[in-house]
Amino acid sequence: MTQSIVVQVGQCGNQIGCRFWDLALREHASTNKNGIFDESLSSFFRNVDTRYKNPIDIPLGNSKQKIKSLKARAVMIDMEEGVVNEILKGPLRDVFDCQQLITDVSGSGNNWATGFMMYGQRYREQISEVIRHAAELCDCLQCFFLIHSMGGGTGSGLGTSVLNLLADEYTDVYRFTSAVYPSADDDVITSPYNSVLAMHQLTEYADCVLPIENQALVDICNKVSSALPPTKTGKKVYHQSSQCHIKASSAITSSDGGVKKGPEKPFDNMNNIAANLTLNMTSSSRFEGSLNVDLNEITMNLVPFPKLHYLVSSQTPLYSLTDVKLPPRRLDQMFSDAFSKDHQLIKADPKHSLYLACALMLRGNVEISDIRRNIERLKPSLHFIHWNQEGWKTGLCSVPPVGNPYSLLALSNNTCIRHTFGELKDRFMKLYKRKAHVHHYTHVDGMEASQFDSSIESLKWLIQEYETLEAQMGRTVEDIPRLKIA
């Protein structure tokens, strides 16, 4: 079994990361009732004997050791102290130790250059050391999950600087990035700059990017909460009451059952969605199933051309009802929803664009014939590129997510993403035409003005590539004749 390390950078990255660890613990607690440190736990956690002054890792051995003290395979980086300190004071404090922590006090001022150039240089050694330490504690390191935002300074700047470092020092370890893109009405004025500069790095150095758009998360949260019954104060909560039909803890936005107690914070619901994404994506490599999907299979199947590694994701169902007797229609609905516009984690509509490839990762009580039936059913309404008409990758993991009988994560390499990128480009150009705020960036040591040009060129190239592919939609393409045998 392989291990993965989560690197969470900046305020957004750490908040999502924090939710991730809570939900990961909840998930393992629900499948692992005996408190044994097993292989699936070892992929994200270490088992540590804290009785010693210099705590040592307890080796996995024959998977029969009791859990002593779990430590997350995480590296937390922020250039402010607020969020990280809060995590370390919170209920999750015991899964982190301060050796895996890098903070500063002054923040990056929403400036990519400050994060990438200044802090990137200043902390390179230290970050490298912390990551090396985490990597050495892995038996077989497979993947880095990088979580950060694109709009701010620390997440986008220092986050992509860490990505460079990983690409440099761990060439054969996969780099998956969950990148949170700002909405069009984002309140950070320089967010288009930061996003475009960061994207250049993602395009070059990540193996796989899962873009997440703030607005899409807000919409999904609204969808879930509108299905919840209101309580007396008008606030929507997940309590099981007599007239409640949604099963507690089943909603994709819910933290129910985690170690976190007390009122949920406003962003928790949104962050839970992003955290579940990583959890669902890795489920098949952590748990048993009849058709396993290892992490390296995701890039292998979904990235037909280098650099076109941006995947649109959707997770269904958003919640499940208390009524456990589910007619089969509900299962088929889960598949349909996964392709609908309002379940995607970015504001885009894959149904009306061209699919290059699509992965369906199922968990729980689903059989291969259910998948095949639904692929046949959905295929006519989807457009696949002519050389990949059967571009489906499927996986079956037997362990369902907490609170649900089954779930589906759909990952698609779809040209619809070019709209998101196009809008970002427009916003960038609006500022850049007047060179607004550019001096804030060029003041930073090491930052060249040319960086702006090369980054926007890279983005334009990416949009162009997707456009060229989308232009092939519906067109019949002349086949090149096959080899002839004399």
Place this chain on the structure above:
Amino acid sequence: MSVVSLQLGQCGNQIGGELFNLLIEDATKLNPQFFSKSVDSKVNHEYDCEVVERFFTRDKTGNSLNARAVMIDMESKAISQTLSQAKKSGKWCYPEGQQFCQKRGSGNNWAHGFLEHGPKSWERVLDMVQKEVEKCDRFCGFLIFMSLAGGTGSGVGAYITGSLRDEFPHSFILNQVVWPYGTGEVIVQNYNAILTLSHLYRCSDGIVILENDKLQNICSRLMNLKHISFKDINEVISHKLASVLQPVKLFSQGRDAGFYKHATSVRNLLGDLIEQVCPHPEYKLMTLKNIPQMSEKSLAYSTYTWTGLLKHLRQMLIADASMEEGIDWEVKIPVPSNPDGEDYHQRPGELPRLKTRFNKSIANLLVLRGVDVHKSDLASFTDPRLNASWVPSGCATTIWCHPRPFNNYEKSATLLSNSQTPVAPLNFVVQKAWNMFTSRAYVHQYLKYGMAEDHFVDSFAATEQIIKSYSSL
């Protein structure tokens, strides 16, 4: 004689486990309904012993059986699942220390499996294989279970088959490969499939193809299953395989019921099978058709006659049907006046197509199991018109039999045939892979592991050659 099995990848391990289970179930389970009347205890005992000798070793205490198998996967989950299921059966288990796994899977990447994992694993795998071979008093060859779609089964499988050929130049190697679904398993499956097939064709003695799509049809139409899991599919696969691999005797017609007491047993199963069914190095693909197949429930209410079974089976062969339901009875063997080579025509840019849809063979192996097997009339299977014109008449169809009912079926017949059946799926796969290749999609993933583009082209050429050879029978 004994067969050493190699189980590769998730698919190979699942099938291997299922097959051993069935072999031992079938050998130990005595259904009183049939056995009182047909098979005497001496023959039963012989059957038992042969199954054990061929596929199992007894440990020192003599009580528990170990499968003669080496398990190989690049990732541990599938192996540990198969191991624990075998243990649960209480009848057999896998030998200790004969499992090889790495920590990182091949990620559906044939090149990763073939160029990296394969060479790295070979030395230790060879150790295990040798250890297993040394346990055999009389060793007759290797049986390799793998899939074509994934990275480990296909990539590592192709590498290991090639290396086994070098290390054991005189042993028989039979590969059992699972053909992926037409859609929706692994996106790069068509690349992986042609790369694997082109390599296996060089080093394997025979390749038995089992198609997931057809197996799923069997599960839904014949077995009446609504929710089909991989376990169901694997059970059908192991039923088909076991019906050939279990002990058999040479058939001689027109004798009385006692003939089998003196009939010769087929000892060198793999060798004889390959010799009979794969007589020419250009034709190595085999498919399995069997009859009857149904759920256990309906089995209790069904009776069959040999005449009926064989009539259906023969039509399945010539009409190329994968199951007894929905056979096209219109297909007839053409009259000899129709000259050979006219059966196919190929317009430019189109796939070769059968004018008459008659499915031509090179060789067939018919295995009959069950009550009154000596009463069956097999003239229709020895018709020389079933085969390509150059096949010498009289040696194209081999018949094996055993009076013991197999796996609860009172009578059952299986046909292992080297025929044109694989042309259609192979053509489909090559077309898909070629479309992808001309757009250079996914090629960079393979080049990353040091594969050259020429490697693809060579494999395309090799598979096109296979299609051509079979089409022009």
